[in-house]
Amino acid sequence: MLYGSVLLFALVMVLFGLAYLRPAWVTRITPSQWIVGGGLVLPIPILVLLTGTALVLGEQLLPKGDAPLRFKAHAERWQWTFIYPDGREMSDETLHIPAGQAVDIAVTSEDVIHSFWVPRLGGKIDAIPGHENLIRLEADEPGTYWGQCAEYCGPGHDGMWFRVQAHAAEDFTALMEGRR
């Protein structure tokens, strides 16, 4: 997408420049060639392909079927509480998940709209009071990933950071067991 954009941008700029330099072949282009060529033939295939690909990709990212594990993220000004598949919480403002496996996170809010976003793991989903939204994420590698609230929610918005800790599968099981 990036290279495509650079290319298209360059194309438009070169044409604009050529309009002033006026080599003979540019002046021979007829009005309808400009409009049909530039306005229809050029963008339509690109846009159709791009949108089609994005929609197919979007379908694949949907939380379809049941993921093995389902967490809850509950936002409240200005912090996050995470509830684990076994229905319990941990008190360290960190979401612990297993690495290498898709997990579902159900996101809700207590008060205003927030948004759950872990930039390195994927897109964001809003936490809206009265609604519960589902997002499916997968951390390929164990490690720490930063997350943040991405919807402006008042004076504490800047500080609404949180941590996602991805553990190797066996460590994760141990962690869950260890809490009992």
Add this chain to the structure above:
Amino acid sequence: MTAMTAILSHPLVRLIAGFVVWSVAFVVLYAAQALGCAYGWGDWHRPILWLLFLLALVPMAWLALLGPRHDHQHALNMAAVWTNRAALLAAVLIFLPVTFASLCQ
């Protein structure tokens, strides 16, 4: 049909007719999508959307195939022809996802 063509003889009406139908179809399809999820239309949901999609295409195709009128507003009539064709194209491409995209998820 004559009442239709009488209204359509106004060049400004012809200019926007295709996209007005497009707008109505857009609202109807979006509403049918939401209602189907809220009231659980289940297996009927996608066929209904298909049907509405095809229904919307009929008047739009008719408008798109209508040639330019021949009176003194030549520029306007040609613009109307192209706009109505653009509306048809927009309808086909924008509503096409009813055939495959996830309905309620």
Add this chain to the structure above:
Amino acid sequence: MSERPSPIALHKQLEAIWSTPPGLARLSSVNHTILGKRFMALALCFFGIGGLLSMLIRAQMATPDSAFLGPDIYNQVFTMHGTVMMFLFAIPMFEGFAIYMLPKMLGARDLAFPRLTAYGFWCYLFGGSILIVAMLAGVAPNGGWFMYTPLSSKPYTPGINADVWLLGITFVEISAVTAAVELFVTILKMRAPGMALSRMPLFAWYMLVTAGMMIIGFPPLILGSILLELERAFDLPFFDPTRGGDPLLWQHLFWLFGHPEVYIIFLPAAGALSTIIPVFAQRPILGYRAIIAAIVAMAFLSFGLWVHHMFTVGIPHLALAFFSAASALVAIPTAVQIFAWIGTLASGKPRWDIPMLYVAGFFIVFVIGGLTGVMLAMVPFNTQAHDSYFVVAHLHYVLVGGFVFPMLAAIYYWLPHISGRQSLYRLSIPAFWLILIGFNLTFFLMHLTGLMGMPRRISTYPSNWGWDWLNLLSSVGGFVLTMGFALVLADMVLQFRFGARFRRDPWRAGTLEWATATPPPSYNLASIPHIEARADQLQPALIGPTLAGGQGYLGFARAGEQETLGVNMVTGAVEHLITLPRRSYLPLSTALATASFFLALLFRLYWLAPIGALVTLGLFLVWPVSLGEKRDKGPIDIGRGVSVPPDAEAADNVTVLANRTALAMNATLFASLLFGGLFLLVVAPNWQDTGAAQVPLWAAALAILAAMSGAALAARARQGNARGGTTHLDLILAVLAQLAAMATTIAAVLWLDDPTGHAREAVPFVVLGYAGLHCGLGAVMSAHAFWRLTRGYISARRQTEMVLAALWNGYAAGAVILAFGLTGILAMGGAMP
């Protein structure tokens, strides 16, 4: 008319009729040239304020962990920056530009409703002042420029801040609403004879489409603001999820306005480009018809993409797909225009001049903005970039590229028209480079910080993320950019002081505005031309002197009246003679009364608000007093051997068209309200297990019956009058019927349970309230027609007031039926799952 006076004598006679005297009398001005300039000057002031605020933002963001502004102030600063730039700069700027330019380009002497222009200006000034004063008092809005609920609802913004936004902006939007109606009507009805639609200059086409978009686009925002203010002031729960409301309703209403808004801002600027580029390409614009088709397509498509601002709120993928595809497709009409412009240059004999420099800036910046826009339209990418600095970068590329650069080109192109002097050209070139480089430095880097995960609207960021130097450079760029704008400002001032004077048409343009003298006289053209060709291929330098000599239509001063022409919407054949109202203090006093209404709401003096509203209505009823004719005059000479009837005797005059347009706008507002009610029923949480809101069936039946009889009687009065019969009785009965409908509707409202309990009661409360209000308005219109009838202003030929009464009463009846219909659906809906 007998002997033709000399051009100078004619100028003096016309000036005596049209001009506004200096001193305090300026407050009574209704002239579009003066008001257009006022709009633009005030918009530039607000641009300066918004620019200062953006400097504060960049100063704060220059370093990590900055303690310069604290979050409380910072939140007000960015909210006000966005709000000021969108509502107080961009929209009024193009309105002012169109108000100034359109009559001149179309060959009219003023807009259709000069006093309404003035009223709009005062609303803009007063509403804008409310926001600025609040900011200076430290209670500016702080919920972001789109004011998402519940953050902006009472529990989370208990202070006055959000009310300032809702009331101040709604007050300002009155000026957008009046401008939209007025420009729409003027373009359709007040062109020079012979200027068929298919000969109209493209700028007028762009503005026609823009005005049409405003008519449909602004009501959802106004409705949203009313509902949110009702929630904040009276606790009616439209957006509160615990009581059957839904925060998403606000987002739908806001973006249903908010996205088209972006195109509403872009189209006038594109219209300016389509006017400027052919002049410097020295050939007619290429693809006139294709451009018309493109802007119509763009206008409609832009209403089908609002949800792309809501891709992350949890909407099913199919719905996202509609909006994603529409967002991508809207790039096609844009591409058509871009290539039409490039093609025009390529196939002409382009010459360079300062305006073209800024046009080049437009191409560079806007194309990048368009490309990132297509990226954002893709759902998977959007969920990453949404609400990050990538979006901040994108929106500035689009707004600055698509509006500020074209406006700068327009300033260099048209300022000589306003000042009567040519630009000095010394400062404009360094200014351009400072702006272009400063802009890209500031905003290009924001793409990167956004992709690195920096969310927007944060007041500080920790320093260990690697964003520090990018932000610092961004801030440096911001200050370079500001220096560029300062140079442009200096250049403008210098031009007024030292620029060289010129005769007519310095650019060898093709549009009629350059046929006026410069600076333009108050009446624009001493006589109105007959247009035989496409009106962007005229020769103003040749036409100008003949028109000044009075050789067109209306080349004389008659009886101290302000006269201009009305034409057939499509063919441009001359239809009637329009006599415009004289200058007056009524717009100012009406706007002051309106201000008292808004201030009463703002300071919670709820007893005062209805008084303010009634005084405003009362003053509006005074407006028509000075208008109209007491006898049928028949055709009147307009010069060149043509005679046409006066507007009062024309069936299809501007007043009727304006009222139809206003009703279309009103209907959009009502439709948004009905949509809101159904949306809550279907989507909002907590609608199960609530008792249904019951309105007794007989009340509904009675109200509908009464409203329909009111409408039928008003319609019968209209027909009877057209046949020459007496219609006093019908009108009185119509008033009574409509009053009965109003009383029953209000009684039905009182029947409802406590509207603060649940949206199921709150929605019928406002819907029925709306219907009741319109029954009242219907009664007022019938009573007004009755009064004008007894005064002798109405005859079988002069039937405007009769038509208006029929229209408004018909509308009221429709509103009553739909209102009770929705109430019924909501009551039944409780049984549904």
